[in-house]
Amino acid sequence: MIPEYYEFACPTKIISGFKALSNLPYEMSLLGAARALVVTDQGVAGAGLIKRVHAVFEGADGVIGAVYDETPVDSGSEAVRAVADAYRGHECDCLVAVGGGSCIDTAKGALIVLAEDSADLKAYQGAERFNKPTCPFIVVPTTAGTGSEATLAAVIRDEATRTKMALTSYRLFPDVAILDPKMTVTMPPHITAATGMDALTHAVEAYCSLQKNPMSDAFSQAAIRLIMRHLIDCVRNGGDEQARLAMANAALFAGISFSNAMIGVVHALAHACGGVCRIPHGVANAVLLPWGMEYNAGKAGDALAALGPVLGADATVTGAIGAVRDLRARLGELCGLPETLGAAGVEAEQLDAIARVAIDDGSVTYNPEDVTYDDALGILKNAL
Ligand SMILES: NC(=O)c1ccc[n+]([C@@H]2O[C@H](COP(=O)([O-])OP(=O)(O)OC[C@H]3O[C@@H](n4cnc5c(N)ncnc54)[C@H](O)[C@@H]3O)[C@@H](O)[C@H]2O)c1
Numbered sequence: 001m002i003p004e005y006y007e008f009a010c011p012t013k014i015i016s017g018f019k020a021l022s023n024l025p026y027e028m029s030l031l032g033a034a035r036a037l038v039v040t041d042q043g044v045a046g047a048g049l050i051k052r053v054h055a056v057f058e059g060a061d062g063v064i065g066a067v068y069d070e071t072p073v074d075s076g077s078e079a080v081r082a083v084a085d086a087y088r089g090h091e092c093d094c095l096v097a098v099g100g101g102s103c104i105d106t107a108k109g110a111l112i113v114l115a116e117d118s119a120d121l122k123a124y125q126g127a128e129r130f131n132k133p134t135c136p137f138i139v140v141p142t143t144a145g146t147g148s149e150a151t152l153a154a155v156i157r158d159e160a161t162r163t164k165m166a167l168t169s170y171r172l173f174p175d176v177a178i179l180d181p182k183m184t185v186t187m188p189p190h191i192t193a194a195t196g197m198d199a200l201t202h203a204v205e206a207y208c209s210l211q212k213n214p215m216s217d218a219f220s221q222a223a224i225r226l227i228m229r230h231l232i233d234c235v236r237n238g239g240d241e242q243a244r245l246a247m248a249n250a251a252l253f254a255g256i257s258f259s260n261a262m263i264g265v266v267h268a269l270a271h272a273c274g275g276v277c278r279i280p281h282g283v284a285n286a287v288l289l290p291w292g293m294e295y296n297a298g299k300a301g302d303a304l305a306a307l308g309p310v311l312g313a314d315a316t317v318t319g320a321i322g323a324v325r326d327l328r329a330r331l332g333e334l335c336g337l338p339e340t341l342g343a344a345g346v347e348a349e350q351l352d353a354i355a356r357v358a359i360d361d362g363s364v365t366y367n368p369e370d371v372t373y374d375d376a377l378g379i380l381k382n383a384l
C-alpha cells in the first residue's frame with residue numbers, strides 16, 4: 001500500500017565500477033575543487049589504499065593538499081576538530097573521505113565544523129540543526145557496511161560523555177560516492193563479515209520502520225538479495241572483485257533505504273554498545289539483529305514475513321529470523337563473528353548502562369514497537 005505521505009531523497013551521485021576510482025580528480029573538478037584533504041585511518045593507509053588514491057592524481061589537474069590518517073575506529077569529536085584544522089592549515093577546498101564509516105563520519109563532522117566555524121558538535125545534534133553551505137565532499141568507501149556514502153547521517157562519539165551523537169541533515173549527503181572493489185578487496189574477513197551484517201541490519205530495520213515507504217522498501221529488498229548472495233563469497237575469498245562490487249552496492253542500497261526510512265531498536269542498542277563498551281558497530285548489530293526482529297514480531301510481523309523469501313526462507317517471521325541466524329552462524333564458522341554479546345566482550349554488569357543510553361537514542365523513535373528501559377534490558381539479556 002502506498003502511504004498517505006512520504007519523502008525520499010538521494011542527491012548523491014553514484015559512480016560504481018572496477019575502475020571507478022580513476023574518476024576522482026574529474027569529479028573534484030566538476031565540483032569546482034582542486035585541492036583535497038583526504039580523511040582516512042591507519043588501517044586503510046596500511047592496506048596500501050591511499051597509494052592507489054595518490055596514483056589516480058598523477059597527471060591530473062587537482063592535487064591532494066594533505067592526508068589526515070589519524071581517524072580512530074569510531075569517529076570522535078577530537079578527530080573531527082583535527083580534520084577541520086588540517087583543512088584550514090593546508091588551504092584545501094574539498095574533503096575526500098577514503099575509509100569505512102569512521103572516516104566518512106569524521107569527514108561529515110568536519111564538514112559541519114568548517115561550515116559553522118564552530119567546533120561544538122553537540123550544538124548540532126539531532127535533525128537539521130545546521131544550515132550553512134558545506135564544502136565539496138566526495139566519499140570512497142573501503143568497507144561495505146555503513147552506507148554512510150549516501151546517507152544524511154553522521155554518528156560521532158563524544159569523548160566526554162562516552163555516547164554517540166547522531167547528526168542528520170540533507171547537507172550531510174556526500175556530493176559523490178565512488179564504489180570501486182579495488183578499495184574493499186583488502187578488508188580482512190572478520191571486518192568484511194561485521195560490516196556486511198551492519199548493511200543487512202540497515203536493510204531489515206528500514207523495512208520494518210514506522211517511516212518506511214515503497215522506495216525505501218525496494219532498496220532494502222535489493223540490498224538483502226545481494227547480501228545473501230555475496231557476503232559469504234567476500235569472506236571466503238576477499239579478492240573476489242565481482243562479489244566485492246556486489247557488496248559495495250548492497251551497502252549503498254541499504255544506506256539509501258535507511259537514510260529515508262530510518263532504523264530501529266537494534267541500532268539504538270548497537271550505538272549504546274559502541275558508546276559504553278566500544279564493541280565494533282557491525283559486531284553489535286550482528287549479535288542483536290535476530291533478537292530485535294523477534295522483539296518487533298508483533299507490530300512488524302507482516303513486514304518480517306514478507307522478508308522471509310528475500311532472505312531465502314519461507315514467508316514467515318520465524319523463516320526470516322532463522323535465515324539471519326543461519327547466515328550469522330556461517331560467518332561465525334568462517335571468521336569467528338561473535339553470536340552473543342558475551343562473546344563480543346560485553347559484561348553482564350554493563351547491560352544496565354547500555355539499556356539506559358539506548359532508550360535515549362533517536363533510532364527508537366522509528367521502531368515499530370515502543371521500547372522502554374525494561375524492554376531494552378530484556379533484549380540485551382537475551383543476547384548476552
Ligand atoms: N553515518 C551513517 O549513516 C552510519 C551508519 C552506520 C554506521 N556508522 C558508523 O560507522 C562507524 C563504523 O564504520 P565501519 O563499520 O565502516 O568500520 P570502520 O570505518 O571503523 O573500519 C573498521 C576497521 O577496518 C579497517 N578497514 C577499513 N577498510 C579497510 C580495507 N579496505 N582494508 C583493510 N582494512 C580496512 C579500518 O582501518 C578500521 O580499523 C561507526 O562509528 C558507526 O557508528 C555510520
Ligand SMILES: [Fe+2]
Pocket residue numbers: 146198199202267281285
Ligand atoms: Fe549501522
